[in-house]
Amino acid sequence: MSDKARLKQIILELSYEKRKVVLASGRESDFYFDGKQTTLHPEGGYLTGKLFFEAIKDVEQVEGVGGLTLGADPIATATSVVSFLEKQPIPAFIIRKEPKGHGTGAWLEGRKNFKPGARVVIVEDVVTSGGSSIKAIKRAEEEGLKVLGVVTLVDREEGGRENIEKEGYWLKSIFTKSEVLA
Numbered sequence: 001m002s003d004k005a006r007l008k009q010i011i012l013e014l015s016y017e018k019r020k021v022v023l024a025s026g027r028e029s030d031f032y033f034d035g036k037q038t039t040l041h042p043e044g045g046y047l048t049g050k051l052f053f054e055a056i057k058d059v060e061q062v063e064g065v066g067g068l069t070l071g072a073d074p075i076a077t078a079t080s081v082v083s084f085l086e087k088q089p090i091p092a093f094i095i096r097k098e099p100k101g102h103g104t105g106a107w108l109e110g111r112k113n114f115k116p117g118a119r120v121v122i123v124e125d126v127v128t129s130g131g132s133s134i135k136a137i138k139r140a141e142e143e144g145l146k147v148l149g150v151v152t153l154v155d156r157e158e159g160g161r162e163n164i165e166k167e168g169y170w171l172k173s174i175f176t177k178s179e180v181l182a
């Protein structure tokens with residue numbers, strides 16, 4: 001079985017839930033992908049890292065991978081670890097939803113691994129409206145990074161791609177919702 005086929009099995013088993021839920025955008029839905037159930041699973045996290053690394057390794061001399069906490073955190077870390085194992089090390093970063101209230105006051109964690117203008121990819125577990133990805137893009141750019149595009153584990157195909165592209169960035173998905181549920 002391919003890495004992608006196995007990851008789909010894990011997503012269906014651990015992350016896909018049929019229930020009524022309010023989403024980050026305020027929309028209501030009758031299903032949910034709880035991405036962290038997969039990305040924090042030992043095999044799920046490893047396969048996520050492998051597939052995200054494959055998706056970004058040849059992209060426009062990528063120099064970093066990160067995203068908005070919390071969904072992005074295990075994905076960025078797994079991708080970075082796999083990149084080291086594959087001898088093309090790509091450092092990870094985490095963007096906070098609020099700046100740290102004491103100590104460094106930082107919005108962005110992992111800063112020392114990035115020079116100004118470093119070319120980075122934003123990662124997400126789920127894209128619905130794309131609002132969280134766009135927030136991450138804007139914050140990363142305000143922090144001096146050059147964002148190339150976004151990679152998500154699951155694209156729910158609910159307008160996120162269009163909204164991200166409208167901002168001038170590409171979106172790649174490991175899976176669309178249709179692929180997961182096929």
Ligand SMILES: O=P(O)(O)OC[C@H]1O[C@H](OP(=O)(O)OP(=O)(O)O)[C@H](O)[C@@H]1O
Pocket residue numbers: 023024025035068069070071072124125126127128129130131132133160
């Ligand atoms: O495309 P959007 O409409 O923005 O929705 C998708 C976002 O929603 C979820 O995050 P959530 O805010 O639930 O937070 P968490 O990652 O901290 O759990 C998910 O991890 C994405 O970041």
Ligand SMILES: O=C(O)c1cc(=O)[nH]c(=O)[nH]1
Pocket residue numbers: 022023024025031032033034035071125126127128129156
């Ligand atoms: O839109 C969201 O907030 C959302 C949808 C989903 O399926 N999973 C998730 O983590 N967030």
